């Protein structure tokens with residue numbers, strides 16, 4: 001039994017078996033982040049029937065404590081905010097920091113003209129969530145499956161090759177989805193998902209990786225994630 005939601009069992013088993021044998025060997029014996037037991041965490045917390053979007057980042061955070069098996073959900077972060085604005089931990093995680101700023105602007109809590117810590121400190125946060133786990137829950141309430149093009153990180157140079165190795169897995173995943181999902185592709189590695197023929201069945205939302213500062217005010221990100229109200233208590 002794989003440690004994923006019962007609705008995902010068959011799909012993930014088939015997808016895993018579609019991986020090259022040498023690569024399965026690497027997953028079973030190699031050295032990488034996150035811990036082996038966390039690789040498929042995104043399939044544990046969001047049942048297949050609830051998926052409306054699949055978000056593809058690049059690959060997991062290169063830090064053991066940060067990589068949780070849910071893309072961008074940084075395990076080293078507990079609180080999102082502090083008295084000074086964003087918490088120290090969020091400020092350290094560039095992509096997450098930019099993502100939170102984008103969501104604050106999208107929801108009208110922050111003006112596009114002032115994205116400073118001081119401006120964030122002044123926001124009335126009584127209607128906002130405050131933990132990274134609440135953020136994961138809000139993504140999942142909107143049906144967003146938080147994946148990366150590669151579900152593991154070995155070293156920077158190997159990211160491309162890992163994303164390629166995971167492609168047969170992603171192909172089965174897309175093939176087995178019977179509902180209309182939309183694909184959210186962050187950055188160049190995620191855009192490679194378009195090489196999978198099955199991806200043409202789905203609507204794509206392509207944008208720069210949130211690592212880039214321009215992501216914050218990208219109207220595509222604002223429109224797509226704004227409607228999800230990801231930072232608001234639900």
Ligand SMILES: O=c1cc[nH]c(=O)[nH]1
Nearest residue numbers: 057058059061071072
């Ligand atoms: O999960 C993550 C974290 C950082 N960057 C990504 O592309 N994915």
